[in-house]
Amino acid sequence: MTLSRRQLLSGAAGAAMAATALSHSRIATAKGTQASGPLPGVVRRRIGDIQVTALLDGYMEMPAGLFSAPKAEAERLKKLAFKSSQPNLSPVNAFLLTVGDRLILIDSGAANSFGPTLGRLPQALAANGIGVEQIDAVLLTHMHPDHIAGTIDASGQAVFPNAEMILPEADFRYWHDDGAMAGAPNAFKPFFSGARQAVKAYRGRTTQISGEKEVMAGVRALPLHGHTPGHTGYLVTSGDEALFIWADIIHNATFQLAHPEWGPTFDVDPAQAAKTRQRALDMAAADELMVAGMHLPFPAVGYIEARTEGFGYMTADWPYHL
Numbered sequence: 276m277t278l279s280r281r282q283l284l285s286g287a288a289g290a291a292m293a294a295t296a297l298s299h300s301r302i303a304t305a306k307g308t309q310a311s312g313p314l315p316g317v318v319r320r321r322i323g324d325i326q327v328t329a330l331l332d333g334y335m336e337m338p339a340g341l342f343s344a345p346k347a348e349a350e351r352l353k354k355l356a357f358k359s360s361q362p363n364l365s366p367v368n369a370f371l372l373t374v375g376d377r378l379i380l381i382d383s384g385a386a387n388s389f390g391p392t393l394g395r396l397p398q399a400l401a402a403n404g405i406g407v408e409q410i411d412a413v414l415l416t417h418m419h420p421d422h423i424a425g426t427i428d429a430s431g432q433a434v435f436p437n438a439e440m441i442l443p444e445a446d447f448r449y450w451h452d453d454g455a456m457a458g459a460p461n462a463f464k465p466f467f468s469g470a471r472q473a474v475k476a477y478r479g480r481t482t483q484i485s486g487e488k489e490v491m492a493g494v495r496a497l498p499l500h501g502h503t504p505g506h507t508g509y510l511v512t513s514g515d516e517a518l519f520i521w522a523d524i525i526h527n528a529t530f531q532l533a534h535p536e537w538g539p540t541f542d543v544d545p546a547q548a549a550k551t552r553q554r555a556l557d558m559a560a561a562d563e564l565m566v567a568g569m570h571l572p573f574p575a576v577g578y579i580e581a582r583t584e585g586f587g588y589m590t591a592d593w594p595y596h597l
């Protein structure tokens with residue numbers, strides 16, 4: 276609806292808006308359109324010539340205890356965020372890059388590895404008009420189930436029949452290390468078998484990367500080790516625009532922006548992860564970088580500001596023009 280200056284001054288605007296709202300509510304009532312499930316989560320934006328599409332795979336609950344967060348401080352932060360009565364939910368996001376005529380998927384969601392509230396990435400892709408056979412490469416930030424499990428189906432077959440799998444070499448080595456698997460807590464042992472199964476499905480079409488380097492035009496790998504040995508972010512740059520896809524630097528924005536030292540129990544190297552988290556947050560704030568995260572509130576793109584204690588997060592505007 277476009278409002279004229281005359282309408283605004285005369286108050287006719289309010290009447291016009293009310294009429295529109297009324298007609299919408301009539302439609303809803305007449306057809307009984309209460310939602311029976313979430314719509315696919317898909318938001319496109321542009322970074323120069325590269326299109327970046329945020330895709331919502333679903334969400335999971337991560338109790339405060341997972342962050343070894345002192346109860347009183349966790350509750351204080353939740354109250355500040357108007358979340359006192361809510362469970363601690365974290366989304367699982369992936370990002371699709373359209374670089375020229377190539378489609379690059381960064382992470383693949385959790386599929387069925389963490390229960391029924393996840394595994395919606397294929398529907399989000401479909402809502403965006405993209406079929407799984409169109410994906411040219413899956414670029415992984417690390418090999419935890421909520422990032423890699425979506426590359427295979429329930430029978431262990433590749434979901435993306437034409438995609439190359441590009442993954443950090445240090446993660447490949449760690450998740451294939453029998454000694455590391457034997458020493459891991461029982462709850463985390465399936466992470467090893469799942470990661471191995473996914474890689475196996477892409478045998479003959481995987482590429483391992485290491486260090487800081489350009490993995491394709493406009494996409495630079497930035498090692499962010501600690502959460503896992505090969506945990507990697509990707510800096511997407513085109514023209515004078517940039518987006519820092521920092522993967523799992525943050526799992527719970529309410530807690531960890533205020534306390535970057537709070538890591539989840541599944542950080543492989545908690546001390547290194549905390550240092551890396553602080554460094555990534557410092558860099559994002561100092562360089563005024565637009566950031567995107569796999570567990571930031573969907574559509575998961577925003578800015579970081581340094582505060583006296585910890586950091587603040589500002590959601591980027593909805594990309595109205597795309």
Ligand SMILES: [Zn+2]
Nearest residue numbers: 419421523569
């Ligand atoms: Zn994750």
